[in-house]
Amino acid sequence: MSELKEFLSRTPFFGGLPAETMDRLVKMLVERSYPAGTVVFREGEAGKSMYVVHSGELVANQAGESGNTVRLMRFFEGDFFGETTLIEMQPRPFTVLAERDARLWELTNMDLYQLYRQDVKGYVLVLQNINRELCRRLRRAGDRITQFADEAEDERTQIRGDARKPH
Numbered sequence: 001m002s003e004l005k006e007f008l009s010r011t012p013f014f015g016g017l018p019a020e021t022m023d024r025l026v027k028m029l030v031e032r033s034y035p036a037g038t039v040v041f042r043e044g045e046a047g048k049s050m051y052v053v054h055s056g057e058l059v060a061n062q063a064g065e066s067g068n069t070v071r072l073m074r075f076f077e078g079d080f081f082g083e084t085t086l087i088e089m090q091p092r093p094f095t096v097l098a099e100r101d102a103r104l105w106e107l108t109n110m111d112l113y114q115l116y117r118q119d120v121k122g123y124v125l126v127l128q129n130i131n132r133e134l135c136r137r138l139r140r141a142g143d144r145i146t147q148f149a150d151e152a153e154d155e156r157t158q159i160r161g162d163a164r165k166p167h
Contacts, residue, residue: 004026004029004105005022005023005026007054007078008022008025008026008052008105009022010078011052011078011079011080012078012079012080012129012132012133013052013080013083013126013129013130013133014052014126014129015129016125016129017122017125017126017129018121018122018125020119020122021115021119021121021122021125021126024115024118024119024122025107025111025115025122025126028107028108028111028114028115029052029105029106029107029111030105030106031054031103031104031105031106032051032103032104032105032106033101033102033103033104034056034058034098034101034102034104035098035101036098036099036100036101036102037097037098038097038098038102039095039096039097039098040058040082040096040097040098040102040104041082041092041095041096042092042095043061043062043063043091043092043093043094043095044091044092045091045092046085046091046092047082047084047085047086047090047091047092048085048108048109048110049082049085049086049106049107049108049109050080050081050082050083050085050086050106050107051080051081051082051096051104051105051106051107052078052079052080052104052105052107053075053076053077053078053079053080053081053102053103053104054077054103054104054105055077055101055102055103056076056077056098056099056100056101056102056103056104057074057075057076057098057099057100057102058074058075058081058096058097058098058099058102059071059073059074059075059096059097059099060072060073060074060075060081060094060095060096061094061095061096061097062093062094062095072094073137074099075096080133081096082096083130083133083134084134085109086109086112086130087127087130112126
């Protein structure tokens with residue numbers, strides 16, 4: 001158990017949490033194993049949990065309008081994914097596939113709700129950690145869009161007019 005706590009404390013999701021919050025969360029986590037080639041979840045499915053990667057390598061794919069599969073992100077030891085469904089209650093935005101045998105720790109939306117009921121301060125810290133990582137990902141995505149548009153001299157990626165109005 002202490003080895004797991006030590007590992008988790010080095011991850012972006014659990015970093016900086018008080019010991020009592022960490023103890024609560026560790027008791028909630030469920031270990032899952034996915035052999036290489038196995039799908040963890042599929043784009044469009046209802047999501048009820050997020051995962052922290054203990055070991056392995058996973059890739060997030062999304063179907064493009066052309067029918068091609070687009071690789072969005074890779075996840076390695078210490079990364080987490082699936083957290084958006086805990087916040088926005090929307091279908092999974094992408095498919096996650098284990099490229100190498102993966103050992104994951106699962107936390108469900110009900111676990112997060114229990115944390116809220118038992119430890120509001122810890123819950124807020126967890127949400128701050130999630131939001132911090134989402135901001136990093138959004139920044140990286142914006143940088144990638146800028147790079148692609150710049151290389152292609154593509155003005156289609158530029159926002160025109162009032163972004164609040166539907167097109």
